[in-house]
Amino acid sequence: MSNQPIIITTKLKIGISACCMGCPVRYNAKGWDLVKSLGREKSDFVWVPVCPESMAGLGVPRNPIHVVGADGRAIWTNEAKVVNRGGAEVTDxxxxxxxACMEALERADITAYIYMDGSPTCGVYRTTLKKQKRGNPPGVFGALLLDKGYFLIPASDLQSPLKWWDWRRRLLAFHWIKTVEIEDMKTLYAVWHQLKFICQExxxxxxxxxxxxxxxxxxEAFMDFVEVFRSEIMMVLRKPSTPAKITNRLxxxxxxxxxASGKSIPEINEPTFKRNVTTIAGELIKMERAAVDDGILFGNTPVIYRHRKPDYDS
Structure with a gap:
């Protein structure tokens, strides 16, 4: 490791609530293709869509359901139940x-999950739509996602270029620190150097x-510290940044x-320059590309995905 970005060439697998990929599996037989907002970047990942309510055999269309009791976690301790609009219990x-959905995600060995908040099953921090008040978060499936420790991304943030950029660069760093081998003090220091700038932000x-x-x-305390070090960084990388922090660090x-390079990128503006989030996201992507091309660590994005080109000479 050195003062260069880490390049990942294997596509990350991301689980996603199926309705967010346009699958018409909601109770009203509708869905939203939120992934299309990513444009060509959609192909940088392998997607694993699942729908707990469809896998429950409830059918499409179906009566909407809600949790009766504390929250979705209480379902798993038999202290709450799930009922549909008609009053029938569908807990089991x-x-x-x-x-079944969790088993599919584990077989796929996913790193992250994109969830639909407002769902009584997939919701993580909100389990109702509009101003309804039926049950508390997390949802039934959301509770499993939290317990598993996945990197969780709200589906609505896929529609914001800057929010998605923030999630994507933190996800890549999360995946790297989760999997990188740290066998000695030298490697430990090198890993911290790679990630300290984004952690400081x-x-x-x-x-x-x-x-x-x-x-x-x-x-003597090295091995115990490594696990704490890894765990704490993974926790911090789950925290969204802010436009102000992002532009200042940029x-x-x-x-x-x-x-370091003796080059300039005319499109990048000073932090005080007024522009919208789409423009800021564009500047960040240009900075990422330039940093990779010139082999210079861009602290905002210490880990980059790049498609591996086929080796036709082998």
């Missing part, structure tokens, strides 16, 4: 559908504290890029 069927007080812990680690890293 929904649990079976959620379990997301939570600077925490990053400073971790840096001090890292400096004080002795070889300008800071762009200054480093200009100094």
């Amino acid at each position: 069927a929904v649990k079976a559908g959620a379990s 997301l939570d600077e007080p925490w990053a400073r504290a971790l840096g001090k812990k890292l400096a004080a680690v002795n070889r 300008w800071k890293h762009y200054a480093h890029y200009r100094k």
Whole structure:
């Protein structure tokens, strides 16, 4: 590892609520193709769509369902139940559908899941639509997603270029720190150097504290520290950033890029320049491409996916 971006050439597998890929599996036989908002970037991932309510055998169309009791977690401890609009209990069927979907995600070995908030099954932080108040989050399937520790992305954020950029770059870093081997102190320091800039952006007080812990680690405590180190970074990478933080860091890293490469990117504006989130996302993507082409670490995006071209000479 060095002062260059980490390049991932294997497509990440992402689970997704099937209705978000346009599958007409909602209770009213509708769905939304939110993934199309990603444009060509859609092909950078392998998608694994699932629908707990369809796998429950409830059919399409169907009566909408809701949780009666504390929340979706209580379903799994038999302290709540799921009923449909007609009053029929469908708890066992929904649990079976959620379990079947989780088994499919585990077989696929996914890294992340894109969930539909507002669903009594897939919802993570909200399980009702509009201003209805029926049950508390998480949903029945959402509870399993949280317990599994997946990198969770709300489907609505796929429609915002800047929010998706933020999720995507944190997801790639999350996947890398989850899988990278850290066998000695030298590698530990190198991994922190690679990720410290994005961690500082997301939570600077925490990053400073971790840096001090890292400096004080002795070889006897190395293995225990590595697992804490990995776990804490994965937790911080789940935190969304803000446009202000992103643009300030972009300008800071762009200054480093200009100094290191002797090149400039005219499209990148100062943080105080007024522009919309689509323009900011475009600037970030240009910065990413330039950093990869010139082999310079862009701290905002320390891990990059690039399609591996076929080797026709082999």
